[in-house]
Amino acid sequence: xxxxxxxxxxxxxxxxxxxxxxxxxxxxxxxxxxxxxxxxxxxxxxxxxxxxxxxxxxxxxxxxxxxxxxxxxxxxxxxxxxxxxxxxxxxxxxxxxxxxxxxxxxxxxxxxxxxxxxxxxxxxxxxxxxxxxxxxxxxxxxxxxxxxxxxxxxxxxxxxxxxxxxxxxxxxxxxxxxxxxxxxxxxxxxxxxxxxxxxxxxxxxxxxxxxxxxxxxxxxxxxxxxxxxxxxxxxxxxxxxxxxxxxxxxxxxxxxxxxxxxxxxxxxxxxxxxxxxxxxxxxxxxxxxxxxxxxxx
Amino acid sequence: xxxxxxxxxxxxxxxxxxxxxxxxxxxxxxxxxxxxxxxxxxxxxxxxxxxxxxxxxxxxxxxxxxxxxxxxxxxxxxxxxxxxxxxxxxxxxxxxxxxxxxxxxxxxxxxxxxxxxxxxxxxxxxxxxxxxxxxxxxxxxxxxxxxxxxxxxxxxxxxxxxxxxxxxxxxxxxxxxxxxxxxxxxxxxxxxxxxxxxxxxxxxxxxxxxxxxxxxxxxxxxxxxxxxxxxxxxxxxxxxxxxxxxxxxxxxxxxxxxxxxxxxxxxxxxxxxxxxxxxxxxxxxxxxxxxxxxxxxxxxxxxxxxxxxxxxxxxxxxxxxxxxxxxxxxxxxxxxxxxxxxxxxxxxxxxxxxxxxxxxxxxxxxxxxxxxxxxxxxxxxxxxxxxxxxxxxxxxxxxxxxxxxxxxxxxxxxxxxxxxxxxxxxxxxxxxxxxxxxxxxxxxxxxxxxxxxxxxxxxxxxxxxxx
Numbered sequence: 001x002x003x004x005x006x007x008x009x010x011x012x013x014x015x016x017x018x019x020x021x022x023x024x025x026x027x028x029x030x031x032x033x034x035x036x037x038x039x040x041x042x043x044x045x046x047x048x049x050x051x052x053x054x055x056x057x058x059x060x061x062x063x064x065x066x067x068x069x070x071x072x073x074x075x076x077x078x079x080x081x082x083x084x085x086x087x088x089x090x091x092x093x094x095x096x097x098x099x100x101x102x103x104x105x106x107x108x109x110x111x112x113x114x115x116x117x118x119x120x121x122x123x124x125x126x127x128x129x130x131x132x133x134x135x136x137x138x139x140x141x142x143x144x145x146x147x148x149x150x151x152x153x154x155x156x157x158x159x160x161x162x163x164x165x166x167x168x169x170x171x172x173x174x175x176x177x178x179x180x181x182x183x184x185x186x187x188x189x190x191x192x193x194x195x196x197x198x199x200x201x202x203x204x205x206x207x208x209x210x211x212x213x214x215x216x217x218x219x220x221x222x223x224x225x226x227x228x229x230x231x232x233x234x235x236x237x238x239x240x241x242x243x244x245x246x247x248x249x250x251x252x253x254x255x256x257x258x259x260x261x262x263x264x265x266x267x268x269x270x271x272x273x274x275x276x277x278x279x280x281x282x283x284x285x286x287x288x289x290x291x292x293x294x295x296x297x
Numbered sequence: 298x299x300x301x302x303x304x305x306x307x308x309x310x311x312x313x314x315x316x317x318x319x320x321x322x323x324x325x326x327x328x329x330x331x332x333x334x335x336x337x338x339x340x341x342x343x344x345x346x347x348x349x350x351x352x353x354x355x356x357x358x359x360x361x362x363x364x365x366x367x368x369x370x371x372x373x374x375x376x377x378x379x380x381x382x383x384x385x386x387x388x389x390x391x392x393x394x395x396x397x398x399x400x401x402x403x404x405x406x407x408x409x410x411x412x413x414x415x416x417x418x419x420x421x422x423x424x425x426x427x428x429x430x431x432x433x434x435x436x437x438x439x440x441x442x443x444x445x446x447x448x449x450x451x452x453x454x455x456x457x458x459x460x461x462x463x464x465x466x467x468x469x470x471x472x473x474x475x476x477x478x479x480x481x482x483x484x485x486x487x488x489x490x491x492x493x494x495x496x497x498x499x500x501x502x503x504x505x506x507x508x509x510x511x512x513x514x515x516x517x518x519x520x521x522x523x524x525x526x527x528x529x530x531x532x533x534x535x536x537x538x539x540x541x542x543x544x545x546x547x548x549x550x551x552x553x554x555x556x557x558x559x560x561x562x563x564x565x566x567x568x569x570x571x572x573x574x575x576x577x578x579x580x581x582x583x584x585x586x587x588x589x590x591x592x593x594x595x596x597x598x599x600x601x602x603x604x605x606x607x608x609x610x611x612x613x614x615x616x617x618x619x620x621x622x623x624x625x626x627x628x629x630x631x632x633x634x635x636x637x638x639x640x641x642x643x644x645x646x647x648x649x650x651x652x653x654x655x656x657x658x659x660x661x662x663x664x665x666x667x668x669x670x671x672x673x674x675x676x677x678x679x680x681x682x683x684x685x686x687x688x689x690x691x692x693x694x695x696x697x698x699x700x701x702x703x704x705x706x707x708x709x710x711x712x713x714x715x716x717x718x719x720x721x722x723x724x725x726x727x728x729x730x731x732x733x734x735x736x737x738x739x740x741x742x743x744x745x746x747x748x749x750x751x752x753x754x755x756x757x758x759x760x761x762x763x764x
Binding site for chain 2: 049133241
């Protein structure tokens with residue numbers, strides 16, 4: 001009787017196991033195996049094409065400890081994360097609340113905000129590099145020549161280059177956040193809103209006491225995702241500055257790429273990417289914990 | 298019912314995954330953004346017999362008209378010359394990273410593109426490209442190719458690749474601008490510096506230079522300043538292991554390059570915001586006095602408005618602080634090897650041999666000026682009567698340099714002659730320009746990489762420069 005019951009349970013779960021099988025196979029083949037190889041490579045000296053990897057223990061990690069470009073990259077990743085969990089979140093929150101509150105032209109605004117997000121990073125980068133920042137054909141060059149204001153591209157200056165690249169990426173990203181927040185805001189129970197309004201709550205009180213508590217789980221999850229993405233960021237930095245000038249915009253991912261494909265130091269590159277992965281894993285763990293907590297609640 | 302639906306969905310997912318795993322089509326654009334072609338639209342229809350065996354050749358993602366030129370000339374010639382094989386070109390923006398990955402995975406093309414001998418020496422040491430000595434003997438390549446370029450393609454005395462174009466560094470200038478200002482092309486170091494200051498006083502950039510879109514450009518400008526401030530022997534001695542890269546002389550030259558940058562000689566504050574094409578447009582717009590660059594920049598002149606008045610383009614050797622003789626910075630745009638696992642090595646060698654002919658040089662340069670000055674000795678006597686404008690200008694620039702290069706008046710360009718980790722370290726010369734590192738720290742970092750790569754035998758044989 002007991003065996004029969006167990007068998008029934010197994011049979012009832014079979015389709016679900018089968019459904020998850022492709023995902024497990026995919027993860028195993030394109031994530032797990034390369035991840036194990038990367039961990040192993042980080043302890044070796046390897047040029048990326050040789051069949052033999054020379055085991056050198058912790059040498060790559062010791063070198064990274066004394067490598068100023070690695071620390072510069074890590075610092076830039078942290079700066080990037082801080083920028084992304086503040087600027088676009090605040091801007092998107094403001095825009096979504098305004099749209100939700102006034103409900104005038106919200107569909108049009110949503111569509112407009114999403115346009116940069118829908119464009120390929122290459123397209124966005126080319127727009128900013130050639131139409132805005134270019135001293136020859138761009139807006140910056142035009143303003144320089146017109147002599148109206150003294151302006152230079154932020155990408156050319158060591159102290160503003162990272163902000164310049166982040167600005168472009170934030171321009172592309174905040175519209176997406178707005179749409180996510182707006183979707184969450186729409187889930188706010190109308191009865192709470194109406195009773196608060198009847199009690200005479202003003203806009204700020206509505207936001208802090210009604211809207212924000214309702215969308216907080218979404219905001220928290222987005223923040224964790226932003227942290228994960230920030231430590232993996234690559235595209236806009238590579239397209240706009242390739243990590244320059246003088247490594248002022250270098251982040252761990254661009255440094256990994258440069259070590260692997262310019263210097264043929266795949267072992268050291270693996271060590272950098274592993275450290276990047278470890279930080280991402282902490283954020284991913286936190287994300288999973290939040291998701292479960294939310295599901296339970 | 299739910300169970301059946303779930304099983305059905307599973308089957309559908311499995312089927313769709315299998316469908317996704319089908320190989321990409323051979324023509325058109327694949328998921329990497331690469332484009333492949335066997336013939337240009339205008340080319341004569343070759344016999345496209347499906348039984349033809351394919352020879353593959355990946356190249357970098359040049360501008361579309363240039364891609365068409367290459368397909369027309371190279372594929373056109375080869376595919377029409379016989380009916381058993383078909384040469385298929387694929388243009389990839391990421392060719393420099395695709396090739397090593399594909400070689401390691403055993404899926405590389407038959408003809409292996411490289412952005413300089415430092416790449417092929419690594420491939421050769423791993424046995425991934427063929428020793429071409431037998432073909433060199435069969436086709437007489439050693440007698441036909443300029444020694445300095447031939448030697449750069451060898452490892453332990455064996456030839457592993459053939460050189461692409463030899464380009465020479467110098468100063469581009471706009472003759473119309475010089476006529477307006479009453480300037481003369483500089484013949485001495487002091488004249489050049491005076492011209493830089495005069496240009497800046499007139500509100501234009503002294504030199505057009507920039508690394509937007511391609512950070513490794515730093516090595517063009519950094520190495521040219523160093524090679525003309527101190528003798529080319531400094532690089533030679535470091536590369537041949539007879540002295541360190543980190544010498545007081547080198548430190549002073551690196552400091553000088555930083556001084557030039559800080560004075561604004563290199564496009565002022567717009568170095569990072571200017572790409573190679575924009576640099577040439579600055580020259581066309583008379584917004585910079587000169588452009589310090591290798592002759593491959595002629596391809597960017599062709600993309601600027603200066604292409605409408607090619608007679609206005611001038612090019613002279615960059616003056617040096619230590620001699621009045623012209624010194625040319627020598628580099629290779631690319632080089633080509635044969636995949637060790639190709640089933641058609643003889644056919645690949647036949648294609649490479651065609652690339653070492655005056656006919657190929659002239660036909661490529663006709664529509665792609667600046668990039669195809671293959672370093673063959675016949676280049677000095679090549680018939681250029683059918684060429685005009687920038688195409689003729691390209692060949693003439695290199696022709697003028699060849700006797701000097703033969704006499705040893707050349708300097709080494711890092712991207713061609715430095716091994717991979719060393720050239721990557723050298724490209725960080727902008728850290729000194731921007732005040733992040735001192736010249737001493739920079740030279741020490743380059744020396745560390747170079748010493749390790751010299752010990753690993755990754756430096757190609759070098760001809761000794763005269764200075």
